[in-house]
Amino acid sequence: MNTPIAIDRNEILKRYKPLDKFTHKGIQGHALIIGGSYGKIGSISLSSKAALKTGCGLVTSFVPMCGYEILQITIPEVMVVTDEHEKYLTDISIELEVDAIGIGPGMGQKMATQKAFHDFLSKTSLPLVIDADALNILSHNPSWVALLPPRTILTPHPKELERLIGKWYTEEEKFGKAVVFSLVNQVIIVMKGAPTYIIDGENIYENTTGNAALATAGSGDVLTGMITSLLAQSYKPVDAALLGVYLHGLTADIALPETGYQSFIATSIIEHIGKAYLSLDV
Template sequence: MLPIPIDLKEILKHYKTIAQHTHKGIQGHALLIAGSYGKIGAAVLASKAAIKSGCGLVTAFVPKCGYEIIQIAIPEVMVLTDMEEKYISKIAFEIQPQAIGIGPGIGQDEATQKAVHEFLENNKIPLIMDADALNILSQNKSWLSLLVSKTILTPHPKELERLIGKWTSEEEKFQKTIAFSKEYNLIVVMKGAPTHIIDGETIYQNTTGNAALATAGSGDVLTGIISSLLAQSYEPIQAAILGVYLHGLTADIALPETGYQSFIASDIISNIGKAFLSLDNSRK
């Protein structure tokens, strides 16, 4: 089947402008479970991207060593901490987020794996899983059946291979990912150049983005953007499509100013506003 292009026409079917009388309490609350010692940056990037993508509230759940880092780096974001200093060991919270993003920078410590398992057994909130959360799933494939329906997975090619096994052709890669998506009722964002999204038999192909995105943390930012959209009541497939498009668009907007070399993940975040504005302007 031919992929559906994720272009402006497709995006305008899904994109919702912000209601004038909305307030932060109804704009959605996203929870980002991220970071470990030396990789708190992943939590900073994901939660900053979330608050810059329209949800009303963002909470970051990090190991203790991340507390001051997040509070100072992004005062707009609230912080909950694990009992452990350097890694996540038990995911417990009393807030009621509308979406959860888990994985950037969490590592694969045994205690973190146990915490992820317990979390998945109990979670019913719309979910996006990235990075080490995917690697943990790959090591414990029986946990895939615990995921809430239409959970969004965002693997890069290596993470995808860990999840579905090796492929010998592009065709086989798509066949295996479609079978995987159908078996567990998941949405798979196959990150790459270009990114494809698999939702059962349906394949979408992104049209934005460029090689400037080949830089540390750009996937962590994507997780934050999609978590934010999910918290704003976009359906999981809509959040994945819009998130991937906006993420790529930031790089297309920034490229004339930064060039490929000096573009960094924070430049994605600082151009999210212009990316949203270009959607608003195209409606006028």
């Protein structure tokens, strides 16, 4: 396997684009976050708020009807569109101009949701981040991977990765399978873990930020929102993945002295994105 390239501050500064002081929300990107189901609207709340806090100008959430009031109340800055079904997604059709889409958190795997996901993939060519249940649906329907737009970003944790690329018995075999999957399907894989690796064809990147505090519920949902936000802000897919993963880990490094490992939760990541950005501007 190729020697991984370290994702450190120097590598990130080559890719990071500071804001133009004359910018406005209309040119800061519009991200769409799709997912949620009854009892799992929190995941979309985390993704959507993370997308806003990562610098996106506009964020819209697409959720089942049971998520409408929750999102409107908890994140007033986010716009909300709903499916006609009360508890899960059945028809993902949005008449909106958006720049990037994150899909999967909390979505569930009902048959109607799987069909809606297939129909959505069949008609979108926008930059995509695929996570959680959307990844699991892909694993059940491997032929659907061919529907993904080139340079789609997949963000699996180890079990989701195994379902996608098959079982491995050594680290070398895992990376070999991931590289082949990335090359054949023209996708970028964010292999979440300690450390997190990004696979972009034969290029392998190893993140240098983060600690055990990130092993908490909702951490991955936040990362999905962050990467989707960066895609919407016109970062190239690989740069969005690298910067998203780096900032996500950095929040835990910055917060650790005040939170310790145990009381750091997913909302702590969102609360510290600003300080992570400030460290790039020093």
